[in-house]
Amino acid sequence: MRGLTTTSLIAGLLLAGLLSVPAHAGLFRDYQPEVVVSDPYIEMHTGPGRGYPIFYVAGQGDEIVILKRKTDWFKVRLPRGTHQFREGWVHLDQMRHTLDLDGNEIDFPIYGMDDFTQRRWIAGIGGGDLDGANTISGYLGFHLNPYISLQAEASQILADYSDGWMVNGGIYMHPFPQWRISPFFTIGTGYISIEPQTTIVQAEDLEDEIANAGAGANVYISDRFIMRLEYKRHTVYTSRDKNEELNQWKVGFSLFF
Amino acid sequence: MESRIQFVFLSLVLWLLIAPGAVAAPKAEELELEPLVVREPDRRQVEVDDLDSENWEIGGFGGLMNVDNFGTEPLYGVRLAYHVTEDFFVEGQYAKTELGDTSFERLSGGSPLFVDRDMTYYNVSLGWNIFPGESFVGGRWAFKGGLYLLGGVGSTDFADDQRFTWNAGLGYRLIATDWLALHVNVRDHVFESDLLGEDENYHNIEFSGGLTLFF
Numbered sequence: 369m370r371g372l373t374t375t376s377l378i379a380g381l382l383l384a385g386l387l388s389v390p391a392h393a394g395l396f397r398d399y400q401p402e403v404v405v406s407d408p409y410i411e412m413h414t415g416p417g418r419g420y421p422i423f424y425v426a427g428q429g430d431e432i433v434i435l436k437r438k439t440d441w442f443k444v445r446l447p448r449g450t451h452q453f454r455e456g457w458v459h460l461d462q463m464r465h466t467l468d469l470d471g472n473e474i475d476f477p478i479y480g481m482d483d484f485t486q487r488r489w490i491a492g493i494g495g496g497d498l499d500g501a502n503t504i505s506g507y508l509g510f511h512l513n514p515y516i517s518l519q520a521e522a523s524q525i526l527a528d529y530s531d532g533w534m535v536n537g538g539i540y541m542h543p544f545p546q547w548r549i550s551p552f553f554t555i556g557t558g559y560i561s562i563e564p565q566t567t568i569v570q571a572e573d574l575e576d577e578i579a580n581a582g583a584g585a586n587v588y589i590s591d592r593f594i595m596r597l598e599y600k601r602h603t604v605y606t607s608r609d610k611n612e613e614l615n616q617w618k619v620g621f622s623l624f625f
Numbered sequence: 626m627e628s629r630i631q632f633v634f635l636s637l638v639l640w641l642l643i644a645p646g647a648v649a650a651p652k653a654e655e656l657e658l659e660p661l662v663v664r665e666p667d668r669r670q671v672e673v674d675d676l677d678s679e680n681w682e683i684g685g686f687g688g689l690m691n692v693d694n695f696g697t698e699p700l701y702g703v704r705l706a707y708h709v710t711e712d713f714f715v716e717g718q719y720a721k722t723e724l725g726d727t728s729f730e731r732l733s734g735g736s737p738l739f740v741d742r743d744m745t746y747y748n749v750s751l752g753w754n755i756f757p758g759e760s761f762v763g764g765r766w767a768f769k770g771g772l773y774l775l776g777g778v779g780s781t782d783f784a785d786d787q788r789f790t791w792n793a794g795l796g797y798r799l800i801a802t803d804w805l806a807l808h809v810n811v812r813d814h815v816f817e818s819d820l821l822g823e824d825e826n827y828h829n830i831e832f833s834g835g836l837t838l839f840f
Contacts, residue, residue: 401671415769415800417711419758436677436803438839439711443803474671493715493749495778502789504749504778524780526789528819565786591710621751623709 403466403474405430410466412456416441424454432466484588485514485545487624492596494620501527503534503616514545519554525562532562536580550586555579560604578602578614586622594622679804679839682706686720686808686835692744692783693827696725700831706752714752716775720831721745724784727821739820741785746814748779748792760799770799770806781816783827788816794831808835 409425416438426432426446435443440460447453464476477483490509497503504526509519517540525532538556562574584598597619604612683705690700702720709715724742757771774795781790794812801807814829 399672399675399677401676403671414759414767417754417757417771419756419771420769421759434671434676436679437673438679439708441711442676468671470670472670474673476673504780504789506749524787526780526787528817531787593709621715623707623715 400433400435402431402433402469403463404469404471405432405465406467407462407465410458410462412444412446412454412458413441414456416443416457418459420457424456431469434463479591481546481548481588483592484548484594484624487511489625490517490519490594490622491625492594492620492622494596494598494618496598496616496618496620498523498525498534498602498616499614501525501530503618505618505620507620507622509540509622515542516540517542519556521558525560528565530562530564532560532574534558534560534578536578538580542586548588550588552584552586554582554584554598554600556581560602574606576607577605579605580616582616584618592623592625594624596620596622680708681840682708682714682806682837683840684806684808684835684837686810686833688810688831688833688835690720690722690744690832691830692722692724693829694727694821696727698723698725700833702833704835704837706837711757712754714754714773716750716752716777717747718750718779719745719747739784744781744783746779746781746790748777748790748814750775750777750779750792752796754798768799770797772797775810775812779814781814781829783816783818784820786818786820788818790814790816804839806837806839808833808837810834 405426405428407428409427411422412424412426413420414423424446426444430446433445433447435445435455437443438457441457442460442463443455444458445453445455460476460478464474466474468474488511490507490511492507494505494507495503496505502525503523505521505523507519507521509517511517519538519540521536521538523534523536525534536556536558538554540552540554542550542552544550557577557579560574560576560578580600580602582598582600584596587595587597589595598617600616600618602614602616604614606612683703685701685703687699687701689697691697700720700722702718704716704718706714706716722744724739724744727738730737752773752775754771754773760768760770762768772795776793777791779790779792781788792812792814794810796808796810799807810831810833812831814831816827817824818827819825
């Protein structure tokens with residue numbers, strides 16, 4: 369019995385030690401910097417959106433604490449007296465006119481054409497047509513530089529009499545990355561698997577390697593949104609005498625990071 | 626043996642408790658040697674990218690799904706959303722329901738026409754927060770939230786077959802706290818199938834409610 373209490377005491381102490389660690393190590397994001405209002409005033413909304421009413425304004429020279437962010441809205445805390453404070457949401461456009469405690473301007477990033485040109489990662493989803501069948505795809509890409517990117521894509525193929533999937537990896541060339549409508553060319557290779565619907569007896573499963581070439585364009589919309597239009601011609605290396613050609617049209621939306 | 630283990634544990638605990646203090650407190654001679662210039666105040670530059678951002682929403686939902694010709698059965702699923710701007714979000718869903726009896730199966734009283742009665746779907750949709758703002762219940766309560774429209778594509782596993790599926794609908798998001806939201810959704814899932822003879826569009830109406838967490 370005595371041993372048990374000692375053990376639980378040790379366990380308790382260890383647990384307390386572990387729990388006190390995150391506060392120092394910052395495992396949880398507790399970065400809450402202070403900024404100074406430099407505009408005549410900034411508006412505090414009850415929620416992170418323009419539809420939520422303004423319930424308070426912070427005046428010039430007020431020091432506010434930034435708590436967190438949701439899309440383009442920042443939750444701030446305005447101290448009022450020793451134990452009182454007000455919390456509300458301020459839009460990015462107004463946060464841009466705050467200064468840090470040393471009086472320097474703060475860099476609140478806004479996404480634009482430069483970020484589109486310099487994008488590193490893209491992730492997107494799309495729908496399309498593959499020789500009469502519907503396709504749904506997800507893709508992930510990485511830019512080695514603004515002109516060349518690598519991309520992996522997985523698609524589900526949904527046809528009237530068969531279903532299947534396809535995976536592709538390819539290299540993309542973007543000759544004009546600074547254009548808002550930026551064309552690209554691609555070559556790649558992959559794997560396709562088609563399974564006929566169970567009600568049809570005579571058809572057989574098809575699993576083959578494919579190679580493809582294509583072209584398309586990325587259209588920068590705004591913020592981190594890109595619309596993508598793409599055409600690909602796939603050559604399926606079938607086990608039969610003749611290779612099969614498939615045409616694929618796609619439209620997709622990507623986000624860049 | 627037991628006391629030895631206790632000794633080891635206790636020394637470990639003692640070390641854990643004392644060690645941080647020992648590291649944090651610099652020795653006296655180090656302080657004297659250090660030039661005054663180095664001891665400037667902490668950098669107060671604000672790094673916006675280091676702020677805690679809560680643009681993801683994850684959660685579960687449950688409700689009823691009326692499958693065209695197959696009656697209404699319970700539905701449950703999971704959803705993940707990413708808020709790109711205050712107006713638009715991208716949402717993925719995966720859900721499961723069962724097929725009830727067709728009216729033919731019920732009237733004829735015979736054996737069921739289909740063995741596989743499970744139905745699952747996944748979809749990816751774009752959401753538009755069309756009427757964001759506060760809602761009022763009586764004079765005392767104000768709720769943050771808003772109506773949103775949804776539309777997207779996906780796939781439905783229906784009677785042992787995958788069908789390309791469109792969906793469209795609307796929902797209401799009630800934001801209980803910064804990190805918790807309640808949802809009510811009505812959606813139509815449309816796919817084409819020739820299961821009952823000829824090709825026809827199946828309209829499947831889903832009515833669901835759920836909880837999501839922002840992170």
